Amino acid sequence: DAKTTQPPSMDCAEGRAANLPCNHSTISGNEYVYWYRQIHSQGPQYIIHGLKNNETNEMASLIITEDRKSSTLILPHATLRDTAVYYCIVSYIYNFNKFYFGSGTKLNVKP
Amino acid sequence: GAVVSQHPSWVICKSGTSVKIECRSLDFQATTMFWYRQFPKQSLMLMATSNEGSKATYEQGVEKDKFLINHASLTLSTLTVTSAHPEDSSFYICSARDVGRTEAFFGQGTRLTVV
Numbered sequence: 001d002a003k004t005t006q007p008p009s010m011d012c013a014e015g016r017a018a019n020l021p022c023n024h025s026t027i028s029g030n031e032y033v034y035w036y037r038q039i040h041s042q043g044p045q046y047i048i049h050g051l052k053n054n055e056t057n058e059m060a061s062l063i064i065t066e067d068r069k070s071s072t073l074i075l076p077h078a079t080l081r082d083t084a085v086y087y088c089i090v091s092y093i094y095n096f097n098k099f100y101f102g103s104g105t106k107l108n109v110k111p
Numbered sequence: 112g113a114v115v116s117q118h119p120s121w122v123i124c125k126s127g128t129s130v131k132i133e134c135r136s137l138d139f140q141a142t143t144m145f146w147y148r149q150f151p152k153q154s155l156m157l158m159a160t161s162n163e164g165s166k167a168t169y170e171q172g173v174e175k176d177k178f179l180i181n182h183a184s185l186t187l188s189t190l191t192v193t194s195a196h197p198e199d200s201s202f203y204i205c206s207a208r209d210v211g212r213t214e215a216f217f218g219q220g221t222r223l224t225v226v
Binding site for chain 1: 115117142143145147154155156157160202204206208213214215216217218219220222
């Protein structure tokens with residue numbers, strides 16, 4: 001599976017958009033980009049995923065560059081409850097979501 | 112979304128004893144589940160792939176005789192930590208994916224403390 005690179009931490013003001021970047025320059029055509037987050041002492045929570053098109057759901061938007069080598073997770077109006085570690089994971093489409101986690105980004109939402 | 116449940120949420124055991132952790136898919140069938148381990152302030156580390164009706168596949172460096180995995184039905188996988196020692200204390204998490212979907216869901220995790 002392709003490796004991902006994320007900044008170790010980011011700050012965001014409450015109510016503002018949080019934009020979390022992820023680099024996955026070695027991604028292949030059969031690999032999805034997944035985003036999960038983990039709030040302290042809980043299991044990871046699914047946020048969104050995509051293959052090559054931009055995606056949006058009730059939680060977030062996922063912007064994937066045209067060359068697919070990087071992506072950005074956007075939380076449109078961050079709240080204090082969005083404080084968590086966010087993981088960007090690239091995984092082969094047919095492996096039932098066998099994930100190799102990187103270090104993730106700790107997002108700190110501040111009042 | 113699909114629900115994956117683990118039991119127990121936390122357990123304390125004495126050194127040398129064995130502990131069983133259950134992972135259930137509540138509203139879907141899962142032929143494949145995954146077990147992860149997470150130490151404090153670290154990321155999740157994949158331990159093994161649990162396959163229904165067949166042997167589990169372990170990641171390099173994970174002792175298969177130490178961490179016994181059984182996936183006897185399409186909704187249940189169990190992880191047994193045998194002869195547990197304090198260094199096995201960790202947060203154990205499972206995940207599963209419904210065959211009709213392309214995203215996996217994780218259990219809430221099990222905090223194991225070996226004393």
